[in-house]
Amino acid sequence: MTKPVIFQKLLTEQQLSPAKILMLLSQLEHIVYLRNVKQPIIAFAASEYMLVQHKKIQNFKRTAFNHYQEKSENIDFNKFLNKQNQQRHADFNGGLIGFISYDDAAQQQVKIKEKNQPTLFLGIYHNFIKLTDQGWMFFSQENEADTIFQAIQNLLSNKPQQTFSLNQACTARWTKQEYFNAFEQVQNYIRAGDCYQINLTQEFTAKAQGRLLDTAEAFWKLTDAPYSGYLKIQDFELLSCSPELFIDFEAHRKIITKPIKGTMPRYADPDLDERSKQTLIHSKKDQAENVMIVDLLRNDLSVYAETGSVQTPKLFAIESFNQVHHMVSEVTATLQEDVNPFDVLMSALPGGSITGAPKIRAMQIIDELEGAPRGAYCGSMGYFNFDGTGSWNILIRSIQKYQNDISLWAGGGITIASDCDAEYQECFDKVAAMLDLLNTWYTPE
Structure with missing residues (x-):
């Protein structure tokens, strides 16, 4: 069972773009943005996650805000998905987010080469901000919601520096x-x-x-x-x-x-x-x-x-x-x-x-x-x-x-x-x- 959703208004500047917010929060581990939802979301501070690279599976659990420790047991993602009481709209309300590469997916059926980079990441997210009619809202299903909210607010006061260039x-x-x-x-x-x-x-x-x-x-x-x-x-x-x-x-x-x-x-x-x-x-x-x-x-x-x-x-x-x-x-x-x-x-x-x-x-x-x-x-x-x-x-x-x-x-x-x-x-x-x-x-x- 998930905990009751706690939410607080994070930003009222509706014109603040997802890319700008991502840049301000870019020092966070495993930050993710999705548009393919009813309301675009940015999620962070995964409670636990699985990472696959070089065919090695690693599982991590959050020990403090933006700090993780590897754990021995694999995450059973099936157990997180309760097929009862399904909501009627396409909208993220806390759950599993990530990516599965072509290499990882194909490797389950045929032997192929894999690119030298992460091939799968799946995280369980209870903390996210969502673009609503009122602006960007903070949502959390964790007891530490107030602490996480304050940490996000502090990061949003920074000024991002442009660093990208092609060689x-x-x-x-x-x-x-x-x-x-x-x-x-x-x-x-x-x-x-x-x-x-x-x-x-x-x-x-x-x-x-x-x-x-x-x-x-x-x-x-x-x-x-x-x-x-x-x-x-x-x-x-x-x-x-x-x-x-x-x-x-x-x-x-x-x-x-x-x-x-x-x-x-x-x-x-x-x-x-x-x-x-x-x-x-x-x-x-x-x-x-x-x-x-x-x-x-x-x-x-x-x-x-x-x-x-x-x-x-x-x-x-x-x-x-x-x-x-x-x-x-x-x-x-x-x-x-x-x-x-x-x-x-x-x-x-x-x-x-x-x-x-x-x-x-x-x-x-x-x-x-x-x-x-x-x-x-x-x-x-x-x-x-x-x-x-x-x-x-x-x-x-x-x-x-x-x-x-x-x-x-x-x-x-x-x-x-x-x-x-x-x-x-x-x-x-x-x-x-x-x-x-x-x-x-x-x-x-």
């Missing part, structure tokens, strides 16, 4: 020819019957110093992404500008997934923009690609769903974002009564929209061809309330920084009908604006 421009790790070679190998696997679709992606890399967080405000304004977020774990930072939902866990055991497959660029000229949108609407290739992933996800969810409850209420809908139009479908289901939402999340990852079909063979081919581990990219970031409701994204359009290494990825689904030049261009349609913005932090000598 070199962020550029593609692959040449165009190297992309073409990988594309042709995918086509060979498809022709051989190994797979129907592979989500082939390429990495853009740079060296940097300072806090990636310093760029967050600009990136969130640029993308206006509905599933954006931020997480810091020591010298690892994850900045999400994701437009894609993986799974919403709603009241009454209802779940929703919204895979994205199909992309066309946006244009400032209204006529060109509408033409681009209509091209996507009528693209048989993108429809075929989209329905493959819908079928994969329907199959993934049916394992845990009540018989006959898996539905596809939306197929080939178009959603428009700042830089691109996307083709988005929707799959819904009702979970069986004895199923724990946490188990559903962990077994359904990585999402079918960023692997391919069939999933296991697709992940093996991805590991063979992409030439570097994806890390957090194409994993998931989100939350569970203690009642089992929650929301988890797909980590696309996301930037990772570990020590001095910056990593940004983009790609798309390859089918037998794919055109190599068009697929290569799609990578840049998705991240060109983000790359251009990121490179403003590089000043050539």
